[in-house]
Amino acid sequence: MSGDDAVLAGHIQELRRGTVVLAVLATLRTPGYGYALLEELGAAGIEVDANTLYPLLRRLEKQGLLTSMWDTEGERPRKYYQTSDAGVTSMRALAEEWARLDTSLSRLLAGEKQR
Protein backbone atom coordinates (compact mmCIF):
# COMPACT_ATOMS: atom_id res chain seq x y z
CA MET A 1 0.00 0.00 0.00
CA SER A 2 2.99 2.28 0.52
CA GLY A 3 3.32 2.52 -3.27
CA ASP A 4 -0.18 4.01 -3.48
CA ASP A 5 0.63 6.35 -0.61
CA ALA A 6 3.74 7.56 -2.41
CA VAL A 7 1.74 8.20 -5.59
CA LEU A 8 -0.85 10.18 -3.65
CA ALA A 9 1.87 12.11 -1.83
CA GLY A 10 3.41 12.98 -5.19
CA HIS A 11 0.09 14.28 -6.53
CA ILE A 12 -0.57 16.32 -3.40
CA GLN A 13 2.90 17.83 -3.65
CA GLU A 14 2.30 18.81 -7.26
CA LEU A 15 -1.02 20.37 -6.37
CA ARG A 16 0.62 22.45 -3.65
CA ARG A 17 3.71 23.47 -5.56
CA GLY A 18 2.20 26.31 -7.56
CA THR A 19 0.14 27.62 -4.69
CA VAL A 20 3.22 28.26 -2.55
CA VAL A 21 4.42 30.86 -5.08
CA LEU A 22 1.10 32.67 -4.86
CA ALA A 23 1.17 32.51 -1.04
CA VAL A 24 4.73 33.87 -0.92
CA LEU A 25 4.01 36.74 -3.31
CA ALA A 26 0.90 37.68 -1.34
CA THR A 27 2.59 37.48 2.07
CA LEU A 28 5.71 39.41 1.08
CA ARG A 29 3.78 42.48 0.00
CA THR A 30 5.02 43.54 3.42
CA PRO A 31 8.77 42.83 3.71
CA GLY A 32 9.89 39.77 5.61
CA TYR A 33 12.77 37.33 6.07
CA GLY A 34 12.84 33.60 5.47
CA TYR A 35 12.14 32.26 8.93
CA ALA A 36 9.37 34.74 9.68
CA LEU A 37 7.77 33.85 6.38
CA LEU A 38 8.03 30.15 7.17
CA GLU A 39 6.23 30.74 10.46
CA GLU A 40 3.63 32.96 8.90
CA LEU A 41 2.84 30.50 6.13
CA GLY A 42 2.69 27.64 8.64
CA ALA A 43 0.29 29.62 10.83
CA ALA A 44 -1.85 30.29 7.75
CA GLY A 45 -2.03 26.56 7.05
CA ILE A 46 0.28 26.59 4.00
CA GLU A 47 2.58 23.63 4.47
CA VAL A 48 6.04 24.24 3.08
CA ASP A 49 9.48 22.93 4.08
CA ALA A 50 12.47 25.17 4.70
CA ASN A 51 14.49 23.40 2.05
CA THR A 52 11.82 24.30 -0.49
CA LEU A 53 10.99 27.82 0.68
CA TYR A 54 14.48 29.33 0.90
CA PRO A 55 15.59 28.25 -2.58
CA LEU A 56 12.19 29.36 -3.91
CA LEU A 57 12.74 32.86 -2.52
CA ARG A 58 16.04 33.02 -4.35
CA ARG A 59 14.48 31.85 -7.63
CA LEU A 60 11.64 34.35 -7.39
CA GLU A 61 14.20 37.06 -6.76
CA LYS A 62 16.12 36.03 -9.86
CA GLN A 63 12.88 36.14 -11.85
CA GLY A 64 12.38 39.70 -10.64
CA LEU A 65 9.19 38.94 -8.71
CA LEU A 66 10.85 39.66 -5.36
CA THR A 67 13.40 42.25 -4.34
CA SER A 68 15.85 41.61 -1.50
CA MET A 69 17.95 43.53 0.97
CA TRP A 70 20.47 42.34 3.54
CA ASP A 71 19.83 43.83 6.95
CA THR A 72 23.18 43.99 8.76
CA GLU A 73 21.91 46.12 11.64
CA GLY A 74 20.74 43.30 13.86
CA GLU A 75 22.58 40.60 15.77
CA ARG A 76 23.33 38.71 12.59
CA PRO A 77 22.77 39.58 8.90
CA ARG A 78 19.31 38.80 7.62
CA LYS A 79 17.99 38.80 4.09
CA TYR A 80 14.68 40.60 3.72
CA TYR A 81 12.45 40.02 0.76
CA GLN A 82 9.59 42.10 -0.66
CA THR A 83 7.26 41.49 -3.57
CA SER A 84 8.26 43.74 -6.49
CA ASP A 85 5.82 45.59 -8.77
CA ALA A 86 6.21 42.82 -11.31
CA GLY A 87 5.60 40.39 -8.49
CA VAL A 88 2.36 42.09 -7.54
CA THR A 89 1.19 41.96 -11.15
CA SER A 90 2.04 38.26 -11.31
CA MET A 91 0.34 37.68 -7.99
CA ARG A 92 -2.92 39.22 -9.29
CA ALA A 93 -2.79 37.06 -12.42
CA LEU A 94 -2.09 33.94 -10.38
CA ALA A 95 -4.86 34.78 -7.94
CA GLU A 96 -7.31 35.20 -10.82
CA GLU A 97 -6.27 31.86 -12.23
CA TRP A 98 -6.61 30.29 -8.81
CA ALA A 99 -10.14 31.64 -8.42
CA ARG A 100 -11.07 30.40 -11.90
CA LEU A 101 -9.67 26.93 -11.18
CA ASP A 102 -11.42 26.84 -7.84
CA THR A 103 -14.77 27.66 -9.44
CA SER A 104 -14.30 25.11 -12.20
CA LEU A 105 -13.15 22.36 -9.90
CA SER A 106 -15.87 23.04 -7.37
CA ARG A 107 -18.46 22.69 -10.13
CA LEU A 108 -16.88 19.48 -11.39
CA LEU A 109 -16.60 18.00 -7.92
CA ALA A 110 -20.23 18.85 -7.23
CA GLY A 111 -21.14 16.92 -10.38
CA GLU A 112 -22.72 19.96 -12.00
CA LYS A 113 -22.63 20.22 -15.79
CA GLN A 114 -20.45 22.98 -17.16
CA ARG A 115 -22.10 25.46 -19.46
Added chain:
Amino acid sequence: MTTMVDRYIEVALSRIPGGSRNDVEREMRGMIDELVDGRIEQGEEPDIAIEHVLNELGNPRDLAREYGDGRRYLVGPDQYDSYVDLLKAMLTRVLPFVTVIVFMVQLLGSDESDIVPAVLDAVGESVWMTLNAAVHIVFWVTVVFVVLDRTGASAPGDQRRWTVADLPAPRTRRQIPVADALTGLAFTLLIGIFLVIVYRGGVDLFTRDGEGILSAGSVPFFNPDIPQSMAWLVLVLLAADTVVECLKLNVGNWTRGITGATVLLAVVWAVVAMVIIGRWGLVNPGIGSEMSDDLAEIFLSSWFELSVLAVALASSAIDIWDAVRGYLAWRTPDDEWSV
Protein backbone atom coordinates in the same frame (compact mmCIF):
# COMPACT_ATOMS: atom_id res chain seq x y z
CA MET B 1 29.10 28.58 13.95
CA THR B 2 29.95 24.92 14.36
CA THR B 3 31.84 22.44 12.31
CA MET B 4 28.76 20.41 11.51
CA VAL B 5 27.14 23.37 9.79
CA ASP B 6 30.40 24.12 7.98
CA ARG B 7 30.64 20.56 6.72
CA TYR B 8 27.05 20.62 5.57
CA ILE B 9 27.54 23.87 3.69
CA GLU B 10 30.80 22.67 2.17
CA VAL B 11 29.12 19.62 0.66
CA ALA B 12 26.27 21.73 -0.69
CA LEU B 13 28.57 24.39 -2.13
CA SER B 14 30.69 21.84 -3.96
CA ARG B 15 27.66 21.40 -6.22
CA ILE B 16 27.13 25.10 -6.84
CA PRO B 17 28.83 26.83 -9.80
CA GLY B 18 31.73 29.01 -8.66
CA GLY B 19 30.18 32.33 -9.65
CA SER B 20 27.29 32.22 -7.20
CA ARG B 21 29.04 30.26 -4.44
CA ASN B 22 29.70 33.17 -2.06
CA ASP B 23 26.19 34.42 -2.49
CA VAL B 24 24.63 31.02 -1.86
CA GLU B 25 26.89 30.38 1.11
CA ARG B 26 25.77 33.60 2.74
CA GLU B 27 22.17 32.71 2.12
CA MET B 28 22.47 29.15 3.36
CA ARG B 29 24.19 30.28 6.54
CA GLY B 30 21.48 32.84 7.09
CA MET B 31 18.82 30.20 6.59
CA ILE B 32 20.41 27.67 8.95
CA ASP B 33 21.01 30.33 11.62
CA GLU B 34 17.39 31.46 11.46
CA LEU B 35 16.08 27.92 11.69
CA VAL B 36 18.40 27.02 14.57
CA ASP B 37 17.51 30.19 16.46
CA GLY B 38 13.86 29.35 16.01
CA ARG B 39 14.38 25.97 17.64
CA ILE B 40 16.53 27.38 20.45
CA GLU B 41 13.78 29.88 21.25
CA GLN B 42 11.46 26.92 21.68
CA GLY B 43 13.82 25.59 24.33
CA GLU B 44 16.07 23.15 22.46
CA GLU B 45 19.75 22.71 23.25
CA PRO B 46 21.87 24.43 20.53
CA ASP B 47 23.63 21.23 19.43
CA ILE B 48 20.40 19.28 19.24
CA ALA B 49 18.75 22.15 17.37
CA ILE B 50 21.50 22.19 14.76
CA GLU B 51 21.22 18.47 14.24
CA HIS B 52 17.45 18.68 13.87
CA VAL B 53 17.66 21.54 11.41
CA LEU B 54 20.25 19.84 9.21
CA ASN B 55 18.29 16.57 9.27
CA GLU B 56 15.19 18.45 8.23
CA LEU B 57 16.98 20.22 5.40
CA GLY B 58 18.05 16.82 4.17
CA ASN B 59 20.81 15.81 1.80
CA PRO B 60 22.97 18.89 1.06
CA ARG B 61 23.27 17.80 -2.56
CA ASP B 62 19.50 17.96 -2.97
CA LEU B 63 19.48 21.37 -1.35
CA ALA B 64 22.25 22.48 -3.71
CA ARG B 65 20.09 21.36 -6.64
CA GLU B 66 17.29 23.58 -5.38
CA TYR B 67 19.66 26.52 -5.09
CA GLY B 68 21.83 26.13 -8.15
CA ASP B 69 20.35 26.50 -11.57
CA GLY B 70 23.14 24.36 -12.96
CA ARG B 71 21.98 21.35 -14.93
CA ARG B 72 22.22 17.83 -13.63
CA TYR B 73 22.23 16.17 -17.04
CA LEU B 74 24.28 16.05 -20.21
CA VAL B 75 21.50 16.03 -22.76
CA GLY B 76 18.13 17.37 -21.68
CA PRO B 77 14.71 15.95 -22.51
CA ASP B 78 14.22 18.40 -25.40
CA GLN B 79 17.24 17.04 -27.23
CA TYR B 80 17.17 13.46 -25.97
CA ASP B 81 15.13 11.92 -28.78
CA SER B 82 17.19 13.57 -31.52
CA TYR B 83 20.33 12.52 -29.69
CA VAL B 84 19.35 8.86 -29.51
CA ASP B 85 18.11 8.85 -33.11
CA LEU B 86 21.35 10.31 -34.43
CA LEU B 87 23.44 7.98 -32.30
CA LYS B 88 21.56 4.93 -33.57
CA ALA B 89 21.76 6.07 -37.16
CA MET B 90 25.47 6.83 -37.00
CA LEU B 91 26.37 3.58 -35.26
CA THR B 92 24.33 1.30 -37.50
CA ARG B 93 25.22 3.05 -40.74
CA VAL B 94 28.83 4.02 -40.34
CA LEU B 95 30.30 1.11 -38.39
CA PRO B 96 29.69 -1.62 -41.03
CA PHE B 97 31.54 0.52 -43.58
CA VAL B 98 34.46 0.99 -41.20
CA THR B 99 34.68 -2.74 -40.47
CA VAL B 100 34.55 -3.74 -44.12
CA ILE B 101 36.90 -1.09 -45.45
CA VAL B 102 39.54 -1.56 -42.73
CA PHE B 103 39.38 -5.31 -43.22
CA MET B 104 39.82 -5.08 -46.98
CA VAL B 105 42.61 -2.50 -46.82
CA GLN B 106 44.47 -4.50 -44.19
CA LEU B 107 44.12 -7.78 -46.04
CA LEU B 108 45.21 -6.40 -49.41
CA GLY B 109 48.06 -4.36 -47.97
CA SER B 110 49.31 -7.05 -45.60
CA ASP B 111 53.06 -7.79 -45.44
CA GLU B 112 52.39 -11.32 -44.27
CA SER B 113 53.24 -13.90 -46.87
CA ASP B 114 51.06 -16.44 -45.09
CA ILE B 115 47.38 -16.01 -45.54
CA VAL B 116 46.13 -17.07 -42.11
CA PRO B 117 48.15 -14.51 -40.11
CA ALA B 118 47.18 -11.92 -42.71
CA VAL B 119 43.47 -12.65 -42.21
CA LEU B 120 43.86 -12.72 -38.43
CA ASP B 121 45.68 -9.38 -38.55
CA ALA B 122 42.97 -7.90 -40.71
CA VAL B 123 40.20 -9.22 -38.44
CA GLY B 124 41.95 -7.86 -35.36
CA GLU B 125 42.59 -4.49 -36.94
CA SER B 126 39.04 -4.11 -38.25
CA VAL B 127 37.51 -5.06 -34.87
CA TRP B 128 39.84 -2.63 -33.08
CA MET B 129 39.14 0.19 -35.53
CA THR B 130 35.40 -0.45 -35.34
CA LEU B 131 35.50 -0.18 -31.55
CA ASN B 132 37.53 3.02 -31.87
CA ALA B 133 35.09 4.44 -34.38
CA ALA B 134 32.16 3.56 -32.10
CA VAL B 135 33.77 5.35 -29.15
CA HIS B 136 34.50 8.38 -31.31
CA ILE B 137 30.97 8.50 -32.70
CA VAL B 138 29.38 8.27 -29.25
CA PHE B 139 31.77 10.85 -27.82
CA TRP B 140 31.46 13.46 -30.55
CA VAL B 141 27.71 13.12 -31.00
CA THR B 142 27.36 13.56 -27.24
CA VAL B 143 29.63 16.61 -27.26
CA VAL B 144 27.62 18.19 -30.06
CA PHE B 145 24.36 17.65 -28.18
CA VAL B 146 25.74 18.89 -24.88
CA VAL B 147 26.82 22.09 -26.65
CA LEU B 148 23.43 22.37 -28.37
CA ASP B 149 21.72 21.88 -25.03
CA ARG B 150 23.88 24.44 -23.19
CA THR B 151 23.60 27.08 -25.90
CA GLY B 152 19.84 26.62 -26.04
CA ALA B 153 19.86 25.85 -29.74
CA SER B 154 17.17 23.38 -30.68
CA ALA B 155 17.75 20.35 -32.81
CA PRO B 156 16.74 20.62 -36.45
CA GLY B 157 13.07 19.89 -36.91
CA ASP B 158 12.17 20.65 -33.30
CA GLN B 159 11.28 24.26 -33.91
CA ARG B 160 8.21 23.52 -35.97
CA ARG B 161 4.99 22.31 -34.53
CA TRP B 162 4.51 18.61 -35.12
CA THR B 163 1.99 17.71 -37.85
CA VAL B 164 0.88 14.42 -39.35
CA ALA B 165 3.27 15.09 -42.24
CA ASP B 166 6.10 14.26 -39.83
CA LEU B 167 4.93 10.66 -39.46
CA PRO B 168 7.53 8.30 -40.89
CA ALA B 169 6.65 6.53 -44.14
CA PRO B 170 4.88 3.27 -43.45
CA ARG B 171 6.90 0.11 -43.70
CA THR B 172 6.30 -1.42 -47.09
CA ARG B 173 6.71 -4.85 -48.48
CA ARG B 174 9.71 -3.80 -50.48
CA GLN B 175 11.57 -3.03 -47.31
CA ILE B 176 14.84 -4.97 -47.11
CA PRO B 177 15.02 -6.56 -43.66
CA VAL B 178 18.20 -5.61 -41.83
CA ALA B 179 18.91 -9.28 -41.20
CA ASP B 180 18.82 -9.96 -44.96
CA ALA B 181 21.19 -7.13 -45.74
CA LEU B 182 23.57 -8.22 -42.97
CA THR B 183 23.46 -11.81 -44.19
CA GLY B 184 24.23 -10.62 -47.70
CA LEU B 185 27.13 -8.57 -46.41
CA ALA B 186 28.55 -11.45 -44.40
CA PHE B 187 28.12 -13.81 -47.35
CA THR B 188 29.95 -11.46 -49.72
CA LEU B 189 32.78 -11.06 -47.24
CA LEU B 190 33.10 -14.82 -46.69
CA ILE B 191 33.26 -15.46 -50.44
CA GLY B 192 35.84 -12.70 -50.77
CA ILE B 193 37.98 -14.03 -47.92
CA PHE B 194 37.74 -17.55 -49.29
CA LEU B 195 38.79 -16.49 -52.80
CA VAL B 196 41.69 -14.40 -51.50
CA ILE B 197 42.86 -17.24 -49.25
CA VAL B 198 42.81 -19.79 -52.04
CA TYR B 199 44.33 -17.34 -54.50
CA ARG B 200 47.20 -16.31 -52.23
CA GLY B 201 47.64 -19.58 -50.40
CA GLY B 202 47.77 -21.78 -53.47
CA VAL B 203 47.16 -25.45 -52.88
CA ASP B 204 49.11 -25.78 -49.68
CA LEU B 205 45.91 -26.14 -47.78
CA PHE B 206 45.60 -29.49 -49.48
CA THR B 207 49.21 -30.70 -49.58
CA ARG B 208 49.88 -34.39 -49.50
CA ASP B 209 52.88 -34.63 -47.22
CA GLY B 210 51.42 -32.49 -44.44
CA GLU B 211 54.42 -30.17 -44.49
CA GLY B 212 53.97 -26.40 -44.49
CA ILE B 213 50.23 -26.82 -44.53
CA LEU B 214 49.55 -23.10 -44.22
CA SER B 215 52.60 -21.65 -45.93
CA ALA B 216 52.49 -19.90 -49.28
CA GLY B 217 51.86 -22.41 -52.01
CA SER B 218 54.13 -23.16 -54.88
CA VAL B 219 51.42 -24.34 -57.21
CA PRO B 220 48.43 -22.03 -57.61
CA PHE B 221 45.01 -23.60 -57.19
CA PHE B 222 43.43 -21.40 -59.82
CA ASN B 223 44.33 -21.90 -63.45
CA PRO B 224 47.35 -19.67 -64.33
CA ASP B 225 45.91 -19.29 -67.83
CA ILE B 226 43.22 -17.05 -66.38
CA PRO B 227 44.52 -13.52 -67.11
CA GLN B 228 45.40 -11.23 -64.22
CA SER B 229 42.75 -8.78 -65.41
CA MET B 230 40.08 -11.38 -64.59
CA ALA B 231 41.37 -11.63 -61.03
CA TRP B 232 41.11 -7.86 -60.74
CA LEU B 233 37.63 -7.93 -62.20
CA VAL B 234 36.57 -10.45 -59.53
CA LEU B 235 38.06 -8.21 -56.87
CA VAL B 236 36.18 -5.20 -58.23
CA LEU B 237 32.95 -7.23 -58.31
CA LEU B 238 33.46 -8.24 -54.68
CA ALA B 239 33.99 -4.61 -53.73
CA ALA B 240 30.90 -3.57 -55.68
CA ASP B 241 28.87 -6.31 -53.96
CA THR B 242 30.04 -5.05 -50.60
CA VAL B 243 29.03 -1.50 -51.44
CA VAL B 244 25.59 -2.60 -52.65
CA GLU B 245 25.02 -4.69 -49.51
CA CYS B 246 25.96 -1.71 -47.34
CA LEU B 247 23.60 0.48 -49.35
CA LYS B 248 20.82 -2.05 -48.76
CA LEU B 249 21.54 -1.77 -45.05
CA ASN B 250 21.45 2.03 -45.20
CA VAL B 251 18.56 2.65 -47.55
CA GLY B 252 16.54 -0.36 -46.50
CA ASN B 253 14.39 -0.34 -49.61
CA TRP B 254 14.49 -1.86 -53.06
CA THR B 255 14.91 1.47 -54.77
CA ARG B 256 15.40 1.58 -58.52
CA GLY B 257 19.15 2.12 -58.07
CA ILE B 258 19.69 -0.74 -55.65
CA THR B 259 17.52 -3.09 -57.69
CA GLY B 260 19.37 -2.14 -60.87
CA ALA B 261 22.78 -2.52 -59.26
CA THR B 262 21.86 -5.89 -57.75
CA VAL B 263 20.57 -7.24 -61.06
CA LEU B 264 23.55 -5.85 -62.99
CA LEU B 265 26.06 -7.37 -60.55
CA ALA B 266 24.30 -10.73 -60.61
CA VAL B 267 24.39 -10.76 -64.43
CA VAL B 268 28.08 -9.76 -64.54
CA TRP B 269 28.96 -12.45 -61.96
CA ALA B 270 27.16 -15.05 -64.04
CA VAL B 271 28.92 -13.95 -67.23
CA VAL B 272 32.34 -13.87 -65.52
CA ALA B 273 31.80 -17.35 -64.09
CA MET B 274 30.74 -18.69 -67.49
CA VAL B 275 33.69 -17.05 -69.27
CA ILE B 276 36.32 -18.21 -66.77
CA ILE B 277 35.04 -21.75 -66.46
CA GLY B 278 34.10 -22.12 -70.13
CA ARG B 279 37.21 -20.58 -71.59
CA TRP B 280 40.12 -21.47 -69.30
CA GLY B 281 38.78 -23.76 -66.65
CA LEU B 282 38.88 -22.73 -63.01
CA VAL B 283 41.43 -25.17 -61.57
CA ASN B 284 45.15 -25.35 -62.40
CA PRO B 285 45.73 -28.53 -64.47
CA GLY B 286 49.14 -28.84 -62.80
CA ILE B 287 47.59 -29.18 -59.38
CA GLY B 288 48.17 -32.93 -59.37
CA SER B 289 51.84 -32.53 -58.44
CA GLU B 290 50.86 -31.10 -55.06
CA MET B 291 48.10 -33.37 -53.91
CA SER B 292 46.90 -36.93 -53.95
CA ASP B 293 45.71 -38.28 -57.27
CA ASP B 294 42.20 -38.91 -55.94
CA LEU B 295 41.83 -35.33 -54.77
CA ALA B 296 43.34 -33.91 -57.95
CA GLU B 297 41.00 -36.04 -60.00
CA ILE B 298 37.99 -34.59 -58.23
CA PHE B 299 39.15 -30.99 -58.70
CA LEU B 300 40.07 -31.54 -62.33
CA SER B 301 36.87 -33.38 -63.26
CA SER B 302 34.41 -31.57 -65.44
CA TRP B 303 31.65 -32.01 -62.87
CA PHE B 304 33.57 -29.99 -60.32
CA GLU B 305 33.77 -27.11 -62.79
CA LEU B 306 30.13 -27.56 -63.72
CA SER B 307 29.04 -27.60 -60.05
CA VAL B 308 30.91 -24.36 -59.39
CA LEU B 309 29.27 -22.85 -62.45
CA ALA B 310 25.87 -24.15 -61.37
CA VAL B 311 26.25 -22.65 -57.89
CA ALA B 312 27.37 -19.31 -59.35
CA LEU B 313 24.46 -19.18 -61.81
CA ALA B 314 21.95 -20.26 -59.17
CA SER B 315 23.03 -17.60 -56.70
CA SER B 316 22.87 -14.99 -59.44
CA ALA B 317 19.38 -16.14 -60.34
CA ILE B 318 18.29 -15.98 -56.69
CA ASP B 319 19.73 -12.46 -56.37
CA ILE B 320 17.87 -11.30 -59.47
CA TRP B 321 14.64 -12.95 -58.31
CA ASP B 322 14.86 -11.31 -54.87
CA ALA B 323 15.63 -7.89 -56.32
CA VAL B 324 12.89 -7.91 -58.94
CA ARG B 325 10.29 -9.31 -56.54
CA GLY B 326 11.22 -6.68 -53.95
CA TYR B 327 11.09 -3.91 -56.52
CA LEU B 328 7.71 -5.00 -57.89
CA ALA B 329 6.17 -5.31 -54.43
CA TRP B 330 5.45 -1.60 -54.15
CA ARG B 331 3.19 -1.76 -57.18
CA THR B 332 0.69 -3.86 -55.30
CA PRO B 333 -2.43 -1.99 -54.18
CA ASP B 334 -2.00 -2.08 -50.39
CA ASP B 335 1.30 -0.24 -50.59
CA GLU B 336 0.33 2.09 -53.39
CA TRP B 337 -0.73 5.05 -51.26
CA SER B 338 2.59 5.16 -49.49
CA VAL B 339 4.64 5.84 -52.60
